Each structure stands twice: as structure tokens, then as C-alpha cells.
Amino acid sequence: MSPGATALSIIFAIVVIGSFTGFLAARHRTSSLEEWAVAGRGLGLALVWILMAGETFTTFSVLGVSGWIYSKGGPTLYVLAYLTLGQTFIFFFGPAIWEHGRRLGLQTVGDFFAVRYRSSLLGAVVALAGAVFLVVYLQLQITGLGIIVEVASFEQIGRAPAMLAATAVVASFVMASGVRGVAWVSFLKDFLMVAVAVFVGFGLPWAHFGGIGAMFDAVIRAKPGHLVMPGGTQNLTHSWFITTVLVNSLMFAWPHFFGGIFTAKSADTVRKNAIIMPFYLLPLGLIIIAGCAAILIAPGISNGDLALLTAIRRTFGPGMLGVIGGAGALTAMVPAAIHILTASTLIAKNVYRPLFAPAMSDDATARVARLTVVAVTAVALALALNSSATLVGLLIMAYSGVAQFAPGIILGILSRRVSSPAVLAGLIGGLAVAGGLSFTGRDPFLGLNAGFIGLIVNVALVAGVGRLTPARPSGFE
């Protein structure tokens, strides 16, 4: 067997085992929207932890983060900071979100806005914007899958057909199994991923330099300044770091994290999960170390996202490349499945139903959501096939957008006086500013993250419009 075929067969075997785990876990469960989208609100601490961690530890974390430390250096540390700090928001607001969710039957972030502000328009706007950001995130996972197959096959299989095949597998997996199946596959995926992180984090530096310390000696000598900010960039400075970490730490506003809160069986589970989540980032530290090793093992790669896998391929045999590629493939599939599932539920329940079929039952909505899976996946695949941006660049843009949901969520919980026109104005203003700056290549702007500037505009509009419009009674009362 050629090295490419060996690696690919191992990847294929791991993906098949993973998919079957998902199908089996979801068997004998009802096909209601409540089960499909939030697992009947019945997941204990272990499954919620693994589900939320699975959503955090994505192909972006593995290929994107190692790619960033490879090409951009020091600024990459923002990932470790925001993923830790983001949990403190879930610690404080997660239990309240969960309580309102159980009491009022909320399943999505769109439900939260529609019910709290008694405005299905606001719910639909949030749901539509949320679905768009999820499609961007999904696009990253599909691109990651394509990269894995491309490198593992020694460029025998092109990225486009690889993405096509992988996407078909993920979409059918989601339709059949729902969020509970995804949580179970996460077990397998995370076990493999942690093993891989330990293996490459210690193995790559050891094989080429004799140890982590010696590896860093060599990198610092070859590229002084690369491992501090702004590293290999011009504009990713300390002010960029601070504002980006603050914006990204509002990650609970991501529709799939928000939905993840509802899958927990109690508010206490949500809070305990927020406490222990950061431990999950320690393997990510090892991935960063492996990315540093790749700087000298595989120099001169223009797309950093390929660096880690190329370094692995140069160091270990095709068998090991297959195991790592398989773990990486599951690492893309699990979050991709959650993104597809969440985006489809948002569109079916918060956009399609209020606009076109107000009388539709939850069961019928679940069927529409399953059909929406195909559309959502197709859009993300088309984007992935046509995009040239790096994984991290795209994700920073999406986080800037998602953060604009946060004022409406936090004020919705804490304040009685905030009005729905004020939240809508803030949301649209914030999205326009953050999106406008990002799309015109002005992120960072004056050294500040575009989403941060969007948030300032957002909060100012909420306060300003809030003075002019009276608040109606909260839908939570």
C-alpha cells in the first residue's frame, strides 16, 4: 500500500467508527425537536463537559492555532486567554439562561430574544445572523477536513473532492442522530485528540531537537521576536490582544454554546461545567508547542494551516499520520455537526416558522430543520470551496459578529428597563460597524478589534434608543 493509501484507510476507519457511535447513541430516542436540539435537557456533567469541550476543541484549534503560531507567532496566545475567560461569563449567566430555558421551553438563542423581548422580529434577526456566523464556522471545519485528507493522501486526493465527501458524511450524521449522538462521538474524538496533542506536543520537539527547551532555543535563535506580540504581524499588538480577548470571551453568545447550556440537566451542571472547562485547554497548549516545532521542521509553507500536518508527515510514518488525521477529521466533524444542527434549528424555528407558518407544530418544525440541514451544509461547502482566507482570520470575524448578541442577552437577564427596539438598534448598529470594518480590511482598527468597536456602538445605541422607547414587561416574568 502506498503511504497515502495507508494514512487514508486509517482516517476512514476512525471516521466510520465515530459515525456509528453517533448513530447508536441516538437510536431508540424520539425524533422530537426537544430531543434533537437540546437532548431533552437531560445531559449530566460528563456529557455536557465533553459536548461543550467538543465545540471548543475544533479543527480550528488544531490546524488553525498551530498555523497561527507558525506564521504569526505571539498573538496566538489570545486563544488560550479568551477560552478561559469566556467560562466566567457562563459561570454567572449560564444558570439564569438555563432556568429561563427550562421554564419557558427555550431551545435556541433566537427563542431567548423572541420570548424575553416579546418580539419574534428580534428573534428572527438574531437567528438569521447567528446562522450566518455558524455557516462561517462550519466552513472552517469543512476546509480543515479538506486539508487533512489532502496532506494525508500525499496530495493524491484534491481538497475539493475531499471536502465534498466529508460534508456528505457530516450532514447525514446530523440528520440521523441529533445533539445526543454528537455528544457521544465527542468522547471518542476527545480521547483521540488529547492523545494526539500529547504525542505531537512532546514528540515533534523531541524527534528533531531533543526536547521542548532545546526546540524553543532554536526557534528563538532563528526568529527572535516571533514568539511575542506582534510576532510575525505588523498590527496584532497588545491593544489588539486585550480587545480581541474581551470580545471573544463573550463566546457564550455563540448559538451552539447557548444551545449547549440547554442540554444540561440542571443549572448546577452548567456552573460546574464552566469551572472545569479551562482544563480542557491544556492539550491546546501542547498543540501550540507542536506548531512552534513546525516553524523549523517545515519552514516556508505559505498557508500556515498546513504546517502542523506537514511537520507530522515529515517526522512520523504514514500510519501515525493516519491516526492523527483521523482524530483531526473527527475534530472537524463533531463541531461541524453541532454547527449544522444549531443553524438549521435557528432557521426552521426562529425564521421560517414565525414568518411563513406560525401554526406549525414542534414536530413539523423538527422535520423542516432536518431539511434545512442540506441547505446550510451546501452553502458552507460552496464558501469553503471558494475561500482563500485562513481559518483564524475568518473566525475572528465571526466572533466579532456573535459578540453583538451579548448586550441583549446580559441586559435581558439583569435589567427590566431595556426595550426591544433598543436591543434591535444596538444589534444592527454593532453588526454593521464590526462587519463593515472587517470586510474592508480594517480589522484591527486603530489597534482595536473590530468587534470591540462594534460593541461600543452597540451599547451606546441600546442606551440611547432605550431612553426614547419605553420597555414593555419582560417575557421572563
Added chain:
Amino acid sequence: MKRPSAASILLAAVPFVGMCLSVDLWDRVEPRVLGVPFNMAWMLAWIALSPALMGIAYWIEKRR
């Protein structure tokens, strides 16, 4: 919802200072910690420290 206590909010603010706002103070390579650059080691230390602080905050909230 019960408002969180000032003590637990204060505890949660500590990692924000340590990992984010104080970046000017720790973003350097030396001194290395077990061979790892200082800024990276600093981040990893806070990843372990934050759950400890939030664990105390949990305990404070639980007792109220």
C-alpha cells in the same frame, strides 16, 4: 435569579487582569519556565489557576 456576591465577581475579575489586561507585563520570552517562553508558561499557569478561583466563587455562591 439571585445576584452573585461581590466576592465572587471579584474572584472572577482576577483572571481577566492576569490573562488579558496585564499583557504588557508578561508578554516576553525570558525568563523561560522549563524551557517554555515566559508568556506561554504564564498563560498555561492561569489556565490551571482560573478553575481554582472559580471553584472558590462556586463555594461562596453555594453557601449564601
